[in-house]
Every structure is written in C-alpha cells, then in structure tokens.
Amino acid sequence: MPNLIRPLVQRLKPYVPGEQPKIKGLIKLNTNENPYPPSDKVIKAIQKAVDGRLRLYPNPTSEPLREKLARLHGCKVEQIILGNGSDELLALATRAFTEPAGQVAAGKVRTNPASTIQYFVPSYSLYPVLADIHGAARNEVALNPDFSMPSVDALRRGGRWDFKASLTFVTTPNAPSGTAYQQGDLDALCQAQKGVVVLDEAYVDFAREHSLGLALKHSNVLVARTFSKAYSLCFQRVGYLVGNPELVEALNKIKDSYNVNGLGQVAALATLEDLPYYRANFQKVIATRDRLSRELTTLGFHVQPSQTNFILARPPGPPAQQWLESLRKNRILVRWFNLPEVKDWLRITIGTDREISRLLRTVKTLLKKPQ
Numbered sequence: 001m002p003n004l005i006r007p008l009v010q011r012l013k014p015y016v017p018g019e020q021p022k023i024k025g026l027i028k029l030n031t032n033e034n035p036y037p038p039s040d041k042v043i044k045a046i047q048k049a050v051d052g053r054l055r056l057y058p059n060p061t062s063e064p065l066r067e068k069l070a071r072l073h074g075c076k077v078e079q080i081i082l083g084n085g086s087d088e089l090l091a092l093a094t095r096a097f098t099e100p101a102g103q104v105a106a107g108k109v110r111t112n113p114a115s116t117i118q119y120f121v122p123s124y125s126l127y128p129v130l131a132d133i134h135g136a137a138r139n140e141v142a143l144n145p146d147f148s149m150p151s152v153d154a155l156r157r158g159g160r161w162d163f164k165a166s167l168t169f170v171t172t173p174n175a176p177s178g179t180a181y182q183q184g185d186l187d188a189l190c191q192a193q194k195g196v197v198v199l200d201e202a203y204v205d206f207a208r209e210h211s212l213g214l215a216l217k218h219s220n221v222l223v224a225r226t227f228s229k230a231y232s233l234c235f236q237r238v239g240y241l242v243g244n245p246e247l248v249e250a251l252n253k254i255k256d257s258y259n260v261n262g263l264g265q266v267a268a269l270a271t272l273e274d275l276p277y278y279r280a281n282f283q284k285v286i287a288t289r290d291r292l293s294r295e296l297t298t299l300g301f302h303v304q305p306s307q308t309n310f311i312l313a314r315p316p317g318p319p320a321q322q323w324l325e326s327l328r329k330n331r332i333l334v335r336w337f338n339l340p341e342v343k344d345w346l347r348i349t350i351g352t353d354r355e356i357s358r359l360l361r362t363v364k365t366l367l368k369k370p371q
C-alpha cells in the first residue's frame with residue numbers, strides 16, 4: 001500500500017500532554033489544573049443549559065462572552081477572539097501570521113523571517129509542535145541560566161534572536177519555570193519585534209502584573225488568556241486573545257465557524273459573573289505555593305520563585321526522574337521534562353493544602369531512606 005500520509009506528518013513528533021491516569025487516591029500535581037472546583041453558579045448554569053437546545057448551533061463568535069470580556073478589560077469587542085482553549089488560538093496565530101517554509105525546512109532554523117516561529121527555551125512545549133505542523137522554521141533562544149528573560153540589548157548582542165521573526169511566543173509568567181518577566185523588558189521586546197508577538201498569559205492570575213496594556217498599546221501584540229487554569233475550566237476548553245482588531249479579524253477569517261462549544265460559552269459567561277469566588281481561590285493557591293516553596297527549600301530543594309500555580313524545584317540527592325518515580329509509587333504525580341534545560345527539575349502543580357501537606361510528608365520520608 002502506498003503511504004497515504006504527508007511526509008511532514010509522518011516525521012512529526014506530537015505534543016505530549018501530561019497523563020490523566022485513573023488511580024484511586026492519586027494526588028494529581030502534573031498538569032497545572034486548579035485544585036478548586038468551578039463555582040456553584042457555573043455548575044448550575046451548565047446544568048440549566050442542558051436541554052433540547054443542544055440541537056442548536058452556539059453563537060459562532062461567542063458574542064455575549066466577547067462583550068463581557070471587552071467591558072472587563074476596557075477594550076473593544078473587535079479586539080477579542082474566543083477559542084477552543086487558548087491552544088487553538090496559538091495554532092490559528094501560527095497559520096495566520098507565518099508562511100509555511102515547506103517540509104524541507106520544517107524544524108530547521110531558516111533565514112526566511114516570514115516563516116520563522118520564535119520562542120525562548122524552556123517555555124511552553126506546544127510552540128515547536130505548532131511550528132512543525134505548519135512546516136514553519138523555529139528559532140529557539142535560551143533564557144538566562146536563572147530563567148530570567150534576556151534584555152533586548154542582550155538579545156542583540158547574542159545574535160541568535162530574530163527581530164524579524166513572523167511570530168514570537170512569550171509565555172509570561174513562564175512555564176515550566178514559573179518566572180515572571182519585567183513589564184519594561186516585555187515592552188521593549190514588543191517594540192523591537194517587526195512581526196507578531198503573542199504574550200501567552202495562561203498563568204497570569206497568579207502573578208503580580210499582567211501585560212494587557214502592551215496588547216492595547218502595540219499594534220503587533222496579542223495577549224492570550226485561558227479559563228482553564230485559574231478559572232478551573234480545563235474540561236470546557238475556552239480561551240481568548242486580546243489585541244489589535246486587524247490581527248483579530250485575520251484570525252476570525254480562518255477559525256472554524258463554531259469553534260467554541262455552547263456549554264463552554266455558558267460556563268465562561270457564568271465564571272465572569274462570579275469573579276470574587278475565583279479571586280479568593282487565587283489567593284489560596286498563592287498562599288499554598290509560598291508555603292510549599294518555603295518548606296521544600298528547608299528540605300534542601302532549590303525552588304525557583306514562582307508567579308504561577310506551580311513551582312519548578314530541583315531536588316537534592318537522586319536524579320529528578322527518580323524522584324518522579326518514587327513519588328508516583330506513593331501515588332503523587334508531578335511532571336518531569338526530558339529536556340536539557342530542565343531535566344534536573346520537577347514541576348509541581350499547587351494542590352489543596354491537604355494535598356501539599358501529604359506531598360511534603362512523602363518527601364520527608366523519601367529523604368530519610370535511600371531511593
């Protein structure tokens with residue numbers, strides 16, 4: 001039989017999501033889900049929407065949701081596009097702003113700036129996959145060893161950064177490091193880039209500062225937000241982008257007609273009606289995060305300062321991968337990335353206080369006996 005699959009797809013290494021195992025009593029600290037459920041109002045709104053109306057198509061552009069978000073962020077409705085999770089919008093941005101360079105160039109650094117997708121490493125591991133799927137070249141530039149972002153001057157001196165890249169993704173605060181970047185540095189970077197810059201703010205609700213102002217100020221900048229992490233809504237898949245209406249319009253042209261499902265729209269609208277509930281949750285997560293960071297540091301871990309709902313921690317003693325296995329045997333799941341920049345580290349999602357207390361007890365036991 002002839003091979004029916006495009007060579008690019010045959011070669012493609014797909015994105016690997018964190019596991020979702022069904023193990024009883026498992027403490028799941030591996031995919032940055034919120035440990036607290038959506039508010040009662042959100043659950044009720046979804047339940048109320050489940051009836052004969054399921055036969056109807058949802059609003060194609062999530063209009064009521066865009067109106068509410070526009071009021072919340074002080075921008076125009078035309079500056080917002082909703083997606084099936086922010087992942088979909090990152091994929092749409094790839095397709096709208098970058099020329100595929102052809103399969104030969106996929107995954108290779110090319111000099112054609114119209115087909116270059118650029119990002120720092122380590123950051124969100126979906127970006128290289130999006131570039132590869134599209135057949136675009138990728139330009140990966142290392143963060144500083146402490147995971148801070150190099151200044152524009154340092155990037156110019158380094159000579160590796162492409163100021164003409166068609167699309168630049170910046171995760172801020174960053175994953176998996178948890179590090180927040182300086183607004184001044186981000187502003188300077190947005191100003192210096194000729195192409196589109198997407199500031200991926202999936203974790204911003206756990207941070208001290210946000211970059212919406214940059215999306216409203218620079219015509220080449222979009223901010224990506226999601227209801228998944230901070231708003232406990234991973235299951236429903238709702239995210240959005242804010243920025244220049246011309247860029248938003250380009251994305252609207254290529255999106256699926258009904259890209260955000262109806263119950264997702266209902267859930268996200270009800271979420272925006274109950275923000276105080278969520279803001280209280282952010283504070284709980286932040287308090288637990290700071291306790292976990294302090295206690296792990298006392299136990300000999302090196303913990304990166306985090307402005308997200310996870311921490312990056314370098315364990316003492318055995319290699320990080322062995323810690324992953326030992327914790328798993330104790331029914332605690334964390335994340336380890338087999339990447340040179342972070343292979344000595346564990347990424348630990350902030351759970352409830354009880355879950356984190358159990359994690360800390362297990363860590364203490366493991367430190368006492370040889371693993």
Ligand SMILES: *Cc1c(COP(=O)(O)O)cnc(C)c1O
Pocket residue numbers: 084085086087088124171175200202225226227228229234237238239
């Ligand atoms: C989780 C995550 C997303 C995707 O969120 P969805 O809205 O669930 O698709 C995007 N960017 C980063 C950095 C993330 O961690």
